[in-house]
Amino acid sequence: MSQRWQVPARFAFEMGLRGDCMSADGLGLSDRTRSIWGKTNRVDDSEWLPLYVHMADSAAAATKIWDTWVPQGTKDVIARDLGGDEKLARKLAVFLAGVHDIGKATPVFQAKPITFGAEAESFAWKAEKAGLPMIAGLRDCNHPTHPIAGEAILEGYLMRVHGWDRKTARQYACVVGGHHGIPPDKSKVEDAGLEKRRSGLDSTEWVAAQDELIGFIAGIAGIGQSEWASLSDIRFSVQSAVLATGLVIMADWIASNSDDGMFPLVRTDPWTDNDEMSSLLGDREGDDIQSWSGLRSRANRAWAYVQLPHAWVPEDVPSSCQELFSTRFRLPEGAKVRPVQEEAVRIANKTKQPGIMVIEAPMGEGKTEAALAAAEILAQRTGRGGVCVALPTMATTDAMFTRVHHWLEALPSCDFSNEKTVWLAHGKAQLNNDFRSIIASSHRRFSSVDQDENKWGNPRKQIDVPPETVVSDWLWGRKKGALANFLVCTVDQVLMGALQMKHVVLRQLAMANKVVIIDECHAYDAYMQEYLKMALEWLGGYRTPVILLSATLPEQQRAEMVEAYLKGWGSTECKSGSATGKPSILEMLRAGDSQIECNGSVHSSTPRGEKRVISDAYPLLTYTEGHEIKHVDVKPSGRSMDVRCEIIDDNDEALLGLMDILLADGGCIGVICDTVGRAQQTAELLGGRYGNDLVKLTHSRFMDIDRMSNERELRGLLGPESTVGNGKRPEKLIVVGTQVLEQSLDIDFDALITDIAPVDLIMQRLGRVHRHHRGDGECDRPRSLRKATCYIRGIKTWESDGPEFAKRVDSVYEAAALMEALAVLNLRDAVASCDQRLPQDIAHTVRSAYGDDRRTLIPSAWLARYDDACAKRDAKRAKKKKKAGTYLLQSVKSMNQNRLLVDWFSTQVDENDEDKGQRAVRDTQETVEVMLLHECDGEIRLMPWVGNERAGVENGAVIPTTVMPDDAVAKVAAQCAVRLPMGLCLPDKIDALIAALEDGCASEAACWQESPWLAGKLALFLHEKTNGFVSSELCGNAIAYSRETGLTYHRKEDN
16 A cells, blocks of 8 residues: 655654655645544643654654663663664664554544543544544443554554564564553453454554554654564564563653653644644644654653663773772772672673572671672673662661662763662662762752652752762652662562562563662562562573572572573573473482582582582582583681570570670670560560660661661661770670661671571571671670670470470461571570581581471471471461462563463552552561651640751651641651551451541641652651550550650550
8 A cells, every 4th residue: 555654764763853854745644644642631622642743752762762771781682582683673662662552543542531521522523524433432432442452453454564473463562552561461452353443443544544653653663674574583572572561661651741841742723614734733832743853853852851861881890800899899908809709700700691690608708799899790791781789678778778879989980971870769768868868969850750759749950960879850759760770679679570560561671671689588488489589580581690699598599599590591592391401400409410619610519319418618609601500619708706506595584694694794785586576575674674774676666767766876886887995885785676686787796695596597697796806806895705605595495395486486487497497506405505607607507407308407306396397387388389379470481482471460469559569579468657746735746856957857846737747847757657566457457447547647637648758648646654655545555655665555455
């Protein structure tokens, strides 16, 4: 068929249309095609945007995204499918972005009203007046949706015009079907093909208009007959389809911004009597939409406004490992790179096909620095445009953010002014002072296509930003923040890349662009491991470099994670049979086929058929080179330390008696409890004995502002810079806390008391005893505490058939794992003790406790109790794995068998509830967060000790309830949040709890909804009493809070 829309092949939307590329008669589109609407103001018929303009705008945005923001490694994923033809990959990405809304060129979409309401106007008359037949009764019809209709239209076009088979056409068309963030449903696509009248597929006029628009975009993208022929012979992988869909969504969001500086709508007037198209034209300057020069000007203006950052391109990476660490981490003069760090850099530099790297090393070996240094090298070698660092908790993430920020500042700046875009992703990121300071120093005001993500809602200002670490205006918010070049986040953000959640393609695109570092990779249960393994499989499918860090990693867990990554890696190759053509990693390990490399030499492990010996290699680096798995045994650089472990009774008398002995000459003693309740009870007991000033308590039931203050205080008292000599380290102190003490704080105790825990966590906790060197022979410690000692409690009784654990301890950790810890440490009765040499014993101890032969470690008298505990553990894990599958994505391998994103998933977690997504990947119970505020004399105030002197907010400041609070006081109030205990949030009670909270603060909080800091938050008002602050009543419970203890609760009838 003849096509009036012939577009110069040179066009390809370089964002720059040269004058010699413009046809004399403008765009050459028919009146019918130009009459189809694509965007409205959703208010009235005074403004609109023709569909062809939005399609051209989207193609323009995609071109710039590809040329600037997309890193080379991501381009390579798509180009690999196209025979390495990057130019064709670029054309395809631009085409798919431009054609994404072709489903709007249908009677069912054109019939939609401009706004809601029975009397709302519609632009359907435009298409009908131009000669496109409309169908009565479609005004309120929503099927097929325009993404689904678009997939059916493009699929049919490729089959009818270019002679493709359906499966080949669908592998590209499914990108159009998924551009709203949900993969297309096969049945809906097929229904759309059957509903020909609604989609216009039974109308010669509508089909001609659809063909004209597709051809128009193909011309813009530079796709001609040779390109169509090449694409028809290609197997387009699901990895490429996911990335292409993510790029299409980005282009659509940018092109959908109708701000004056972006892609504004144009005015429309009623048709003239002679039906001339002139009435459809916008007349505002710069918005000529019927010429190539007008579209070019519109696109260039928008791109200058959006300022999407350029992909990071690592430059000037020193070849010397010592120089690399000295420049990136500001090593003190004379400091040497540690062996683990040196080996990680060597592997990153020399591995021919880098994939996943696992660094197992004790605390203090510089694993984080090793990972960041290796990430810079891997990014340069594999074309990645950024780095993601994921950690298990908000506290560890906040601490890491500052370190990553310092590293970013030390990186050489490229030729681009904004490549160091950074984002902090967790539930309380906006309260992180370092992150806030970067936002402030960026001299920006934030805007977003999605208005609900614009917390500040301030008008945007165009200000030049110096080449430093910045937060990008456009890459702002829950959905888009992860697309920044550098991301520091809780691990949920990575795991949600394996979650059936709307816009998961954006999360996968964000991760595929980066080198991904996951710290504390051992710290996840069976449920979370399913998501971690699936996320690793997809990252392997993108050949994204991954670095896993752990001090204590069971062998099987390591093997399963590496195997998951290689499963995805293998799916990038068209092979029959298994992904790698080799036995699984677990099979190789069990058969003794793994290899350990020492000082460059490869040593085979136990021969096949013989009993496998637990490896003592530690520190250990495991990495892949293509499909091969290699191990490197590295010598530790830190000092060795002997720690004495002893069992103590789990009662108050034993604890107080031991503490009397430990504190006889002074000292700083840590007490780690497995639950908040045990920690609070322990702190109360010790405070009663030694005075509250001597006892510090930290756990998760403090308000955010108090918890952060507690941790700052502990770092100041017990951190590496605090010594007896400079007077910062106290002579006597007791710190009671929960698991936060084993993960997030770089603090050092003279002695440690801990609840029983799985052995890998025991080893983590031992790392807090004598963590820092305190003088020759530890002479700066009290004489009686110069030998590191850890006392283990939490065993209620020692029965003849094994230990019985204290109440609530075995509800946190599985009894089988606790018995394995006791057995491997040879702690088998109430007076048992053992010695552990760190770090030398860590690997063997942990690997033995989690090895295949762990049952042989258990005393024979315990076996019946142990077997029962194992059965319960196995059942629990099986249940968790099954439950994880509810929202778990299908694997790369299974999806590639179909070559389509169709039916990728149908059940989605609510994308608007980030908390629900995090719970879905952590399998945690829903809880309720509240702000704790002080009700006094008819006013609502901050707690008496809460304020911000630097921001001008005095302690106990009044929070207005009749007008919107100013930002300064509102931000402090938002930091007064705490999650209520799970006991109050049980599934059968949580709705009543939320209703009671809403009723309790309804009148006071009404005007707070206008504050970006307070909108949607619940408040609980407390009254001052003798021993702290309490609520009047909440669902039959009294909630109490004190600065020293945190939040507690009890049933009212308990008094």
